Each structure stands twice: as C-alpha cells, then as structure tokens.
Amino acid sequence: MDMKVAKKKLGLKDKYKLMTRDLGWEPSYHSKDELYPYMNYEGIKIHDWDKWEDPFRLTMDAYWKYQAEKERKFYAIIDAHAQNNGHLNLTDARYLSALKIFLQAISPGEYAAHRGFARVGREFPGVGPQVACQMQAIDEIRHAQTQIHAMSNYNRYYNGFHAFADQRDRIWYTSVARSFFDDSMSAGPFEFMIAIGFSFEYVLTNLLFVPFMSGAAYNGDMATVTFGFSAQSDEARHMTLGLEVIKFILEQDPDNLPIVQNWIDKWFWRGFRVLGLVSTMMDYMLPKRVMSWREAWDIYGVENGGALFKDLARYGIKPPRGWDDAEKAIDHMSHQFMLGLYQWSFGTAFHSWIPSDADMDWLAGKYPHTFDKYYRPRWKHIKKLADAGTPFKNYGLARLCQTCQLPSVFTEPDDPTLTCHRETVYKGEKYQFCSDGCQHIFENEPEKYIQAWLPMPQLFQDPINGDLGEWMKWVSLLDGKDNGDYAGSEDQKNFEAWRGLATTNQ
Amino acid sequence: MTVAAIKEYIAVPRDRVENFHGKQLVYVSWDHHLLFASPFLLCLPPETPFRELVSGPLGMLLQPDPDAAAIDWQRVEWLKSNQPWTPDFDASLAANGIGHKDQLRFRTPGLNSLMAA
Amino acid sequence: MSTVFIALQANEETRPIIEAIEIDNPQAIVHRQPAMVKIDAQGRLVIRRATIEEQLGRDFDLQEIHINLISLTGHVVEDDETLTLSWND
Numbered sequence: 088m089d090m091k092v093a094k095k096k097l098g099l100k101d102k103y104k105l106m107t108r109d110l111g112w113e114p115s116y117h118s119k120d121e122l123y124p125y126m127n128y129e130g131i132k133i134h135d136w137d138k139w140e141d142p143f144r145l146t147m148d149a150y151w152k153y154q155a156e157k158e159r160k161f162y163a164i165i166d167a168h169a170q171n172n173g174h175l176n177l178t179d180a181r182y183l184s185a186l187k188i189f190l191q192a193i194s195p196g197e198y199a200a201h202r203g204f205a206r207v208g209r210e211f212p213g214v215g216p217q218v219a220c221q222m223q224a225i226d227e228i229r230h231a232q233t234q235i236h237a238m239s240n241y242n243r244y245y246n247g248f249h250a251f252a253d254q255r256d257r258i259w260y261t262s263v264a265r266s267f268f269d270d271s272m273s274a275g276p277f278e279f280m281i282a283i284g285f286s287f288e289y290v291l292t293n294l295l296f297v298p299f300m301s302g303a304a305y306n307g308d309m310a311t312v313t314f315g316f317s318a319q320s321d322e323a324r325h326m327t328l329g330l331e332v333i334k335f336i337l338e339q340d341p342d343n344l345p346i347v348q349n350w351i352d353k354w355f356w357r358g359f360r361v362l363g364l365v366s367t368m369m370d371y372m373l374p375k376r377v378m379s380w381r382e383a384w385d386i387y388g389v390e391n392g393g394a395l396f397k398d399l400a401r402y403g404i405k406p407p408r409g410w411d412d413a414e415k416a417i418d419h420m421s422h423q424f425m426l427g428l429y430q431w432s433f434g435t436a437f438h439s440w441i442p443s444d445a446d447m448d449w450l451a452g453k454y455p456h457t458f459d460k461y462y463r464p465r466w467k468h469i470k471k472l473a474d475a476g477t478p479f480k481n482y483g484l485a486r487l488c489q490t491c492q493l494p495s496v497f498t499e500p501d502d503p504t505l506t507c508h509r510e511t512v513y514k515g516e517k518y519q520f521c522s523d524g525c526q527h528i529f530e531n532e533p534e535k536y537i538q539a540w541l542p543m544p545q546l547f548q549d550p551i552n553g554d555l556g557e558w559m560k561w562v563s564l565l566d567g568k569d570n571g572d573y574a575g576s577e578d579q580k581n582f583e584a585w586r587g588l589a590t591t592n593q
Numbered sequence: 594m595t596v597a598a599i600k601e602y603i604a605v606p607r608d609r610v611e612n613f614h615g616k617q618l619v620y621v622s623w624d625h626h627l628l629f630a631s632p633f634l635l636c637l638p639p640e641t642p643f644r645e646l647v648s649g650p651l652g653m654l655l656q657p658d659p660d661a662a663a664i665d666w667q668r669v670e671w672l673k674s675n676q677p678w679t680p681d682f683d684a685s686l687a688a689n690g691i692g693h694k695d696q697l698r699f700r701t702p703g704l705n706s707l708m709a710a
Numbered sequence: 711m712s713t714v715f716i717a718l719q720a721n722e723e724t725r726p727i728i729e730a731i732e733i734d735n736p737q738a739i740v741h742r743q744p745a746m747v748k749i750d751a752q753g754r755l756v757i758r759r760a761t762i763e764e765q766l767g768r769d770f771d772l773q774e775i776h777i778n779l780i781s782l783t784g785h786v787v788e789d790d791e792t793l794t795l796s797w798n799d
Contacts, residue, residue, distance in 0.1 A: 099788065124599075125599070153773065160777070293781050296781070297746070297780060301743045304744040316719050316780055320776060320780065323776070323780065377744055394712030394799070397797070398712070423630065427630035427631060464707045465628055468706075472657060483635070484633070484634040486632040495631045505625060516608075516694070517695060519696055534596045534602055537605075539607060541608060543634050547618070548613060553636060
C-alpha cells in the first residue's frame with residue numbers, strides 16, 4: 088500500500104459533517120411528504136434524521152479512493168489467475184459446482200441488492216442514510232460485476248457457466264434467491280433495510296463469505312477468494328450500517344419495536360432458507376474443507392448472532408422466532424440438500440456426486456449424531472444403485488414451498504425421519520410450506536405470496552406444459568454437459584486431461 | 594394486515610387450476626422414506642382413477658426404494674391434508690375429494706430399510 | 711461478556727496491523743485461517759493508529775483498514791486515533 092497520506096486539514100468528524108450532513112437542504116417548493124412519499128405507510132415513526140450515525144464516517148472522496156485500491160488489487164490477481172492457468176491449480180473440478188451455484192444464484196442477488204439500495208437511498212429523507220445507501224448501491228453492483236468477471240475465466244474451460252443470466256431467470260433453484268430479493272424490494276424502504284441491511288448482511292453473510300471464501304483459498308481458487316474478500320471488505324461497512332439502522336429505528340420511537348421484531352422474525356427465516364445451500368457448498372462441494380457448516384454456524388450464528396441479540400435486548404428485541412428451529416436443522420440441512428441435488432441433477436446446471444467413503448467418514452466425524460444414523464444409509468443405497476448401472480434419478484418433480492420456493496427437503500424439527508408438511512387455505516386455494524417459519528410468513532402477507540412464480544408448477548403451465556426437453560432448452564441447460572453426476576462428466580475428463588498436460592511433457 | 598401497501602392490494606394466485614389445461618397438481622409422499630428428497634409433484638387429470646395414480650406414476654417413482662416391492666397397498670395407511678383418510682381405489686381423484694395442490698401421504702409401518710426410526 | 715472480532719485478509723499489508731492489534735489487545739486471540747486472520751476479543755477490541763504506525767514505519771490513516779477488512783462484529787466507534795469494537799452487555 089503505497090498511498091501517500093496527506094497531512095489532514097480536517098479531522099474525521101468535521102470532514103464527515105461537511106461532506107455528508109452539510110450536503111442536505113430543506114425543500115422550499117415541495118413538501119417533504121411529496122418528496123419522500125414512502126416514509127409513513129409501514130408504520131415506522133422517525134422524529135429526527137440527524138440522530139443517524141455513520142460509525143465509519145466514510146465520505147465519498149475517501150470511498151472512491153479506497154474502492155479504487157480494492158479494484159487494483161482485485162484485477163492484479165484476476166489477471167495473474169488468467170495468465171497462469173489458475174484453473175488448473177484447483178484441488179478438483181468438482182469444486183466448480185459451488186461456483187456455478189454462486190454465479191447463477193448469488194451474483195444476481197448482489198445486483199438486486201444494488202437496485203434495492205439505490206431505491207431506498209432515494210426514499211429516505213436523511214442525508215446520513217442517503218449517502219450510506221448510495222455507497223452500498225455502488226458496492227453491490229461492483230460485487231455483481233467483479234464476481235461475473237472473475238468467474239468468466241472458468242467459462243472458457245468448463246460447462247455450466249455459459250448461461251447464468253437465463254438460469255437466473257428460469258431455472259428452478261435460482262427462484263429461491265430471486266424471490267428473496269424480489270420480496271425485499273417490493274417491501275417498503277424500512278423493511279428493505281431490516282431485511283437486507285440487518286438480517287441478511289449482519290446476521291447471515293458472514294456464513295457465506297468468510298468460511299466459504301477461506302475454503303476457496305484452501306482449494307486453490309484465488310479468483311474466488313479475491314472477489315469474495317474484495318466484496319466482504321465492503322460487507323463490514325454494510326454490516327455496520329445494518330446495525331446502525333436497527334439502533335436508529337428503535338431509538339426513534341417505542342412504537343417501532345413490534346414492527347421491527349416482526350421483520351427480524353421474517354427475514355431471519357427467509358435468509359436462513361436462502362443461504363441454506365451454502366451448507367452443502369461447505370460440507371460437500373469443497374474437496375478440501377476448512378470447517379463444517381456446523382462449525383461455521385457455531386462461530387458466526389451461535390456466538391456472533393447470540394452476542395448481537397444479547398446486545399439488542401436492551402431495546403426489547405428478542406432473538407428471531409425461527410432461531411431454535413434453525414439450530415435443530417444445522418446438523419441435517421447440508422445432507423438433505425445434497426441428497427436432493429444428486430437425485431435431481433438431470434435438472435441442474437452444475438454437477439453433483441456421491442460422496443466418497445473418505446468424505447463420508449469426514450461427515451460422520453463432523454456430524455456424529457446425525458450422519459451415520461440418518462444419511463449414510465441413504466448414500467450407501469444410492470451408491471449401490473449407481474454400481475449396479477441404475478443410478479438413482481428422481482423424475483418426480485419436487486414440491487416447492489410457497490414462501491421460500493425451495494424443494495421441501497426439510498424434516499420435522501424434532502423428527503429427522505419425517506418430511507415437514509405444512510399447509511394452509513387462503514381464499515379457497517391450498518398452499519404448501521416447508522416449515523412453520525415459512526407458513527407463518529405467508530399467513531402474515533398472503534396477498535404477496537400467492538403470486539409466487541414457483542418453477543415446478545410453472546413447468547406444467549404455458550409455455551412448457553410438462554415437456555422436460557423443451558424446459559431444458561428454455562433454461563439453456565445442455566443435457567449431458569451442464570448437468571448430471573460429476574463422475575464421467577466432461578468437466579471431470581477435461582480437468583484431468585489438462586492437469587496431466589500441465590504436469591507432464593506428454 | 595394482508596400486506597403493507599399505500600393503496601388497496603389484491604393479487605391473483607399464480608397457480609390456479611385453470612392454468613393447467615384440464616389437469617391438476619397432487620403431491621404425494623411416503624412417510625419415513627426419505628430416499629426421495631421431497632414429496633412428489635404429479636400433474637394429472639382429475640378424472641384419473643386413484644388406482645391408476647398408484648400403479649402408474651407413483652408406483653414407477655417409488656421403484657428405487659428397497660421397500661418398494663414390499664408395499665401391500667391394501668394395508669397402507671393414508672393421510673390427506675395430514676388427517677387420516679381412506680381412498681376409494683376405483684374412484685377418480687375428483688370423486689375422492691382430492692383437490693388441486695392437495696398433499697397425500699402414506700405410511701407403511703414395519704418397512705424401514707433405510708431409516709432407523 | 712460477548713466476543714467481538716475483526717477478520718482481515720492475510721497479506722503483507724495487514725501483518726503490521728495484526729501485530730499492532732496484538733500489542734494493544736493482549737487478551738485477543740488470533741486465529742490464522744486460509745487467506746485470512748480472525749481476531750477475537752472478549753467484550754472489546756481497540757485498534758490504534760499510533761501503534762500501527764510504529765509497526766509500519768510510516769503514516770497510516772485508519773480508514774485504510776477498509777481495503778483489507780473481511781468482517782467484524784460489535785458496535786463500531788471510529789475517530790482519527792482509534793477504531794473500537796464493543797458490545798453493550
């Protein structure tokens with residue numbers, strides 16, 4: 088870091104005041120209500136926007152300077168990765184399934200967050216949040232772009248990366264992330280801030296970016312580590328904003344507490360579901376694993392989230408209502424997802440596989456109370472079917488949850504042998520859910536969720552009408568290339584052949 | 594409050610039965626048999642006899658489970674909307690009162706090859 | 711008392727920063743993980759500009775830390791001299 092630090096004329100506090108607060112003005116020819124029409128309908132009461140604090144006191148000039156430095160570091164590594172066949176340094180090309188999921192589902196989420204923050208930056212009347220939201224909007228579009236750019240290097244060599252935009256719009260599993268962000272963006276500005284700024288950024292993104300990105304480093308993927316940590320350096324600021332938002336809203340008026348608590352309950356559960364697949368990326372898709380999903384949850388969920396909610400108790404905030412059910416799911420969810428992904432892999436633009444005996448032993452060690460008892464017998468049977476030349480493919484399409492849109496792979500919180508069945512009737516229509524949490528969210532706002540575009544039911548409506556081949560074309564899924572078991576895939580054959588070329592003189 | 598909104602907010606359900614060209618959705622799931630990661634989604638005409646649902650699409654889908662061949666359909670216990678229920682195998686889905694997006698479950702006590710209870 | 715933490719990328723720029731944090735926070739526990747360093751402390755963690763400058767041998771603006779920051783928890787209080795993380799419990 089060779090940036091010259093000029094002798095400062097202004098202290099941090101004065102500079103922040105001049106370059107943020109003093110940029111605001113009082114409207115003279117329109118009323119504030121006309122300028123900011125969405126400030127009241129959610130029921131949140133704000134009396135003094137000047138009470139908003141930005142703990143980092145980051146001003147726009149400093150923001151551009153540091154972001155430019157991050158970009159230079161990012162592209163130095165991306166260039167080196169591309170110039171030195173960085174893709175051959177991976178531990179194994181199986182790992183790329185995690186990246187394909189990231190590109191199809193998470194990077195578009197970054198773009199959605201960009202749109203959301205651009206919008207709420209316009210809708211809040213206070214200068215402090217306007218500036219903070221503007222920075223975050225720019226951060227989020229940077230994340231989407233750097234991620235797509237970094238992963239485009241893999242598209243030159245591997246399947247499953249070529250149509251992420253179509254898959255973002257159409258393939259079944261990405262509707263989980265897309266609907267999550269659509270839900271937040273179609274909410275009011277305050278709910279959006281609690282949803283994305285607080286619940287998602289503060290409580291949950293550590294689980295995605297920190298142990299998973301460290302895992303990418305462990306697996307030789309410097310491109311991903313670089314975009315991951317470059318993005319995460321912004322996340323620290325976003326998390327601080329998220330915590331500031333919630334303190335600000337709660338300190339403004341006691342009537343805000345029940346509204347905020349309801350949003351925390353909703354968005355914790357929505358976030359827990361949308362990030363659930365990260366459990367499988369960590370436990371199954373990293374050939375070399377830094378820590379298990381359970382260990383990551385203990386650090387970033389239990390310890391960190393626990394400290395947060397203990398701190399917020401002084402405002403009357405309670406831990407989210409789904410917290411206990413989440414804890415009960417931790418030792419099961421990665422296995423439940425991977426078993427689902429394997430049997431539906433004909434319909435995914437990434438590969439799945441049967442874990443090796445060594446992998447299963449690792450899982451049994453990390454999940455001593457659940458893996459051998461519940462999940463190893465299923466994998467052993469699936470292995471037997473594969474060895475017999477009749478690999479298990481489940482052509483029965485999945486029941487999706489009306490709220491989170493995930494296949495209902497989850498079991499009863501207190502009975503891991505039984506699928507969780509929940510249903511409700513609203514205006515004469517029946518709706519199915521994966522959990523109490525998702526049913527509760529639906530029942531609070533049914534008019535919103537009855538509009539859900541659920542990919543499985545849609546497959547039997549126009550224009551696909553149940554034709555799986557047509558569906559594959561429509562989602563740009565190349566059968567026999569993008570999908571199916573990793574064992575025997577083009578990705579596997581190519582990676583082994585190229586690595587052989589790289590390490591021998593043949 | 595059905596949704597916080599600045600004006601009246603009324604939505605249209607996306608998956609109404611009219612959109613399925615004369616068919617309906619039925620969900621079926623085998624309790625304690627989690628080789629199948631999620632309940633099955635089937636799309637069938639409401640006139641389909643229940644027996645055909647069982648011997649046709651459902652029977653085919655169940656084959657990979659080691660207990661599949663041992664199912665005695667005369668002794669299976671059924672639930673509809675999570676309540677005990679007895680189907681008429683010779684009647685249609687409609688005549689059995691199986692509505693669009695209904696969830697059927699069945700149980701086979703004693704069969705649990707892959708699932709320690 | 712709850713734990714606060716700060717996580718930094720593991721590189722040449724952060725090595726003196728991490729050393730400074732260790733000097734100013736003897737109770738802190740440093741975890742070295744692939745490509746990152748996570749520093750936990752009970753209740754409170756203080757990062758001082760002056761200590762970093764001593765380790766670094768040049769002027770340092772605390773906001774430079776953003777470039778290599780991965781994550782943190784707790785309430786943040788920052789001025790020109792210090793960046794403090796803490797929980798109120």
